[in-house]
Amino acid sequence: MTADTITAADIRINARWLIPMEPANVVLDHQAVLVQGERIAAVVSQEEADARFRARETIDLHDHVILPGLINMHGHAAMSLFRGMADDLPLMAWLNDHIWPAEGAFVSETFVADGTQLAMAEMLRTGTTTFSDMYFFPEIVAQLARDAGMRAQVCFPLLDFPTPWGSGPDEYLSKGEEFIRQWQDDPFIMPAIGPHAPYTVSDGPLKKAAALSQSTGAAIQIHLHETASEVADAVEKTGLRPTARMAELGVLGPATQCVHMTEVDDSDIQLLQASGARVIHCPESNLKLASGLSPVQKFLEAGITVAIGTDGAASNNDLDLFGELGTAAMLAKVVAADASALSAHEALAMATIKGAQVLGRGHELGSLEAGKLADIIAVDLSDPFLQPVYDAASHLVYSNHGRQVTHSWINGVPQVQEGKLTRIDVPDLMLRVQGWADRIREQQSS
Ligand SMILES: CSC[C@H]1O[C@@H](n2cnc3c(O)ncnc32)[C@H](O)[C@@H]1O
Numbered sequence: 001m002t003a004d005t006i007t008a009a010d011i012r013i014n015a016r017w018l019i020p021m022e023p024a025n026v027v028l029d030h031q032a033v034l035v036q037g038e039r040i041a042a043v044v045s046q047e048e049a050d051a052r053f054r055a056r057e058t059i060d061l062h063d064h065v066i067l068p069g070l071i072n073m074h075g076h077a078a079m080s081l082f083r084g085m086a087d088d089l090p091l092m093a094w095l096n097d098h099i100w101p102a103e104g105a106f107v108s109e110t111f112v113a114d115g116t117q118l119a120m121a122e123m124l125r126t127g128t129t130t131f132s133d134m135y136f137f138p139e140i141v142a143q144l145a146r147d148a149g150m151r152a153q154v155c156f157p158l159l160d161f162p163t164p165w166g167s168g169p170d171e172y173l174s175k176g177e178e179f180i181r182q183w184q185d186d187p188f189i190m191p192a193i194g195p196h197a198p199y200t201v202s203d204g205p206l207k208k209a210a211a212l213s214q215s216t217g218a219a220i221q222i223h224l225h226e227t228a229s230e231v232a233d234a235v236e237k238t239g240l241r242p243t244a245r246m247a248e249l250g251v252l253g254p255a256t257q258c259v260h261m262t263e264v265d266d267s268d269i270q271l272l273q274a275s276g277a278r279v280i281h282c283p284e285s286n287l288k289l290a291s292g293l294s295p296v297q298k299f300l301e302a303g304i305t306v307a308i309g310t311d312g313a314a315s316n317n318d319l320d321l322f323g324e325l326g327t328a329a330m331l332a333k334v335v336a337a338d339a340s341a342l343s344a345h346e347a348l349a350m351a352t353i354k355g356a357q358v359l360g361r362g363h364e365l366g367s368l369e370a371g372k373l374a375d376i377i378a379v380d381l382s383d384p385f386l387q388p389v390y391d392a393a394s395h396l397v398y399s400n401h402g403r404q405v406t407h408s409w410i411n412g413v414p415q416v417q418e419g420k421l422t423r424i425d426v427p428d429l430m431l432r433v434q435g436w437a438d439r440i441r442e443q444q445s446s
């Protein structure tokens, strides 16, 4: 090996374990990731890295596993300000009697800005590097994510009724189209269309959403089959199951992300499969609101891509995707009556490479491979509750908490170092959050 075969890199990360996700089902020992600019230059053994690369900065992570940054494919970030405000309720009572009145009273540009920053702080701290959001003032969410250096799919809301962001479907759609045009070429922000649910959006606006998706390439994300009563009410009202109605309206396709998907029968699975629509699984929200069970194993067997999301912090009540993975893996086994359903590696895939595929970015996100964007996280496994380590993938899913995440990089830029956020002023954020909590508490007690 001669000096001129040495390649320069910006960052070298040495890790005890590495889970590349591609190839699948693999945990590698004593690896190095070389980062040059925004991309991964190489993933090699530490001996090979010594011989081939010189990095400006080397980070030694002797007790850590590194893996691609996690992708949280469904949430309502600003609802972090409503965390713990209305617990132990079923979906429609939670929404009608608590959440929608609170949103009517409090949602504004500043509420969305502060709540989204709180959510981003929690997500970054627990290993998420890309998130999907469906909420009011999407232009604020997009700008904040961009400023923080996080990747985000930002879905503009579409409903039949007025909200603080718009007067009705026509205004949501015209503002939404402008929003898509503004952000569609941004490397961090993926603007998308967010019809809230089949029971809050009528046929006309849903058809227009499908047409807008066709003309712009933007994804559609919709809450679908969240509860048994949603499905039963739809059959009574329209004669169609919600999935069948979406198919008839032209809403189902590869760019469509169906969130929740409980109460599913074979006809629904067939429609998802034939259309190429994707499923976003939110196990903890489904459990907490007693919404229902999603047959994840059946979706996987049918070749349907399933990614994972936390939903908002008001129905979860956290945004820790590692916790969500543990719940997803355990729940899938009970639902399928099969302990081999949703292995640790399959669960990790839902939060990484599958999420990237759903976003149409599987070629550049979701795995640690040369040429991909450098979205990387490190998890410290040295704590007693993570010892001994036979299989790092098992620990990440079944034993870990997101707060074990010590480092993250997005696009090669450090976001978390030694457990501390590098780009969000946490003390200042906490003051703003306390201000909202005081106002919300006061209104709730009056
Ligand atoms: C269109 S903006 C988002 C809208 O959705 C509400 N919401 C939050 N979580 C859920 C859920 O699990 N099912 C249905 N709707 C939900 C949120 O409060 C906003 O009003």
Ligand SMILES: [Zn+2]
Pocket (backbone or CB within 6 Å): 074, 075, 076, 223, 259, 311, 312
């Ligand atoms: Zn939701």
